[in-house]
Amino acid sequence: MLLVLEQCLNGLQLGLLLFLLAAGLTLVFGIMDLVNLAHGSLYMIGAYFAATFTALTGSFLAGALLALGATLLVGMSVEVVALRRLYGRDHLDHVLGTFGLILFFNELVRLIWGPAGLTVPLPDWLNTAVPVMPGLLYPTYRIAIIAMSLLVALLLYLLVMRTRLGMLIRAGASNREMVGALGVNIQLLYTLVFGLGAALAGLAGLMQAPILTVAIGMGENILILAFVVIIIGGIGSIRGAFIASILVGLADTLGRGFLPELFKLVVSPAAAAAAAPALSSMLIYLIMAAVLVLRPEGLFPAANR
């Protein structure tokens, strides 16, 4: 029972992290209609910046803040220099162009930081464990990730639903031309939205940095998961992205944790050992395929686009 709870927390943490990535991706997709494969690169860059700035300042918090700002700047410059010219193009052009950006960023990171992975040490006050239930110790840092992500999700909700900027973002998602025609500086809005998405991706990257090794290509695998999330949730819907990311995070973690045991109840242990890991890796793709077959527009399609 305790193990189930612990795995649920792990799943929640992965899900919330995915949400940070998926929120930016779905905003950029929903508003600018841009398929950004390079979103994972921003996640990677956030983690690398966190490693560098933490080493420079000696404080993880200061390093994280600086990394966040730096990723925001990188995101906005990429938008201004390159991606702005891709709006209104075919989705395939986006795939090709941003694929080029992935190559560029991976190579740039290798040039600047070298091919070896980096580690980010945690400060002592985060490197502890707290009892979340009698008998269950859970790392403080992971709880901090969960709390931080929930806070960011709440802020994002308030930003999108309660502010003027959020109103423009929602308006842009439902009818771009009309927003432009009403005299809104749509170019600036796009740059801001892209910067916001980049900062969220950077935040996800820098929060993962102390848990994983910071390495080249770390963005590519999680990018696919983030795409799965926004497809399940429905493109352009932040609410959908939130629910889908929790769903994907839990399904992936619990599947990996418990499918092998479940299989042993049904088939022989040898067969279970062979089949379960493959099936648990496949689980989220099965979910996505099932969702698309039953609801081709995702669970929460953004209203009549």
Place this chain on the structure above:
Amino acid sequence: MTGLLDLRSLVVAALLVLLAALPLYTGLTGNQFLLSVFTRIVVLAIAAVSLNLIMGYGGMVSFGHAAYIGIGGYAVGILASEGVTSGLVQLPVALAVSALFALAVGALSLRTRGVYFIMITLAFAQMIYYVAVGLSRYGGDDGLTIYRRSQLAGVLDLSNKTVFYYFCLAWLAATVVLVWRLVNSRFGMVIRGARSNDRRMRAIGFPTFRYRLVCFVISGTLCGLSGALLANHTDFVSPAMMHWTRSGDLIVMVVLGGMGSLFGPLIGTVTLLVLEEALPVIIGLLAWPLLGAGAARAGEYWQLVLGPLLLLIVLYARGGIDGMLSGARRA
């Protein structure tokens, strides 16, 4: 096509002559590496041509075409490790399994459109990828070495590099001719019609779903052929050959060369793979006056040049290289 002597026809003709005559050059100079690079190019060009059939003509963007390469490759690898080395068994099995998988994927995926279609094909490819990772009997993550290439009843010896190159080139030629005949047939007209306006095609009485499904299956089968040849070329299969980035590479080859043009994918494959080999050398030479002895190291960072190059091609050459050559805008 305006005339036989326009720039685009000349480039295509030069490319075909180059591909046909390459083994003569490598045979004279003994440059086996170059022959190996071009065998890989020819094999992957088959996959790109097959992707172009559904993507360029049918408007179905499959982000999971690497799965068929993997299936074709594993069909050869698994049969070989079970002692069935006859190519007359291996190739038909590879094609049949690819076709069946494409039938299942297509039947489910073709209900969706646009980005959702891209993602659902990716999902199925990822499933197959993890199946391959889980095949512990056949090497799992580490892959499977193929000790004997497909045996063709003593007629052709595929372990001879030149023979194998021409074997692959013949398949590439057959694939291009098949695609050419297909897209200009009544069947191809329906597929292209369904891309421009599916509803209208249905309204005039074509069951477009069935046509598109058949087209999808043909494309998957041809891509499986590419996988079976690739496994023979590398003498090795592993899940890495169907990693999702391979699907991305295939899309890049097609878009780079020119979607919906017969020779576009071939041009794209040659360009991308030759750049992969040549850019490190070119950068090394260009950087020599600046960096001296460090120039060779600068060549290692060739992707720093390739990435922006791809972006520039997207931005300024609509319709890919083929579109640039013919000076035409993409339809």
